Amino acid sequence: MGLIDKFKRPSDLAVSLDSTEETTAPTLDELEAQVQTGLESFATAGRALAAIKSRKLYRPGFTSWESYLVERWRFTGDYATKLITAAAVADELVSAGLPQPLRESHARELKKIPTEHRGELWQAAIADAGGIDNVTAEQIASKGAKHRKPKARHKKPKAVTLRGKGWVIVVSRKTADLDILAILDEATDQLEAKAAAAKAA
Numbered sequence: 037m038g039l040i041d042k043f044k045r046p047s048d049l050a051v052s053l054d055s056t057e058e059t060t061a062p063t064l065d066e067l068e069a070q071v072q073t074g075l076e077s078f079a080t081a082g083r084a085l086a087a088i089k090s091r092k093l094y095r096p097g098f099t100s101w102e103s104y105l106v107e108r109w110r111f112t113g114d115y116a117t118k119l120i121t122a123a124a125v126a127d128e129l130v131s132a133g134l135p136q137p138l139r140e141s142h143a144r145e146l147k148k149i150p151t152e153h154r155g156e157l158w159q160a161a162i163a164d165a166g167g168i169d170n171v172t173a174e175q176i177a178s179k180g181a182k183h184r185k186p187k188a189r190h191k192k193p194k195a196v197t198l199r200g201k202g203w204v205i206v207v208s209r210k211t212a213d214l215d216i217l218a219i220l221d222e223a224t225d226q227l228e229a230k231a232a233a234a235k236a237a
Contacts, residue, residue, distance in 0.1 A: 064093040071109065078140035082123025085116050121147055125154070134158055141173035149180045157183065 062070075062084075070084035088094055094104035102113045109116075122143035126136045129146070132155045137143045146154050157179055164179075165171040195208040196216055207219055 061091070062087065064088065067093065068108075078119055078143065079123045079126040079136055082119035082121070082140075083127075086120045086123065089116075089120070118144060129155060129158055135162070135168055138168060138171075139173070142171060142176055145173050145176040145180060148177075149183050153180075153183045 067084040067088050071081045071088075088104075089101055094101060094108075098104035098107065101116075105111055105113055105116050119140060122137075122140045125143040125147050128151070130136050134155055137146065137158070146158060149157055157176070161171050161176050161179055162168050165175060193209045193211065193214075195206050198205040198207075205223075207216060207223075209219075
């Protein structure tokens, strides 16, 4: 029986070949232990989850990443992504010589800040709070507001008002791409249909 016969899918073969090259990399059990103990430390958990996902170590026992997360850890893919992203932000700050955020919510707020301002804002938040233990996510969000790009606001299209002697027609639109003449033609057709129905009654 050949190597290929042992696997059901081509991706199983790829995972198997990758795992033979990574003999020094942590095993699934070691990484899961990091997730378990790291649930108190979001960065440890996020790093371990990132490694499990990238190396597809969940594959032998689970059909998908999402099913692994739900059945093994009882959390969603969205939460796992938040942990992985927060761990990346923490690693970025540590590599810049700054202390690691203590909470995932801190890293989540810092992620919203452009990279070039992240370290400076984190230092300012720690200084203002009188120490890393006192920093709050709300404080980071407040300090970071000036660095975030404002969200594009879509203006509601202005209503078109037509006036005549003794009458006013106001046409309001939900989107700007509606053709006013086509709207008026449709309104005229509706009025003619109502008038014809009234005559017939």
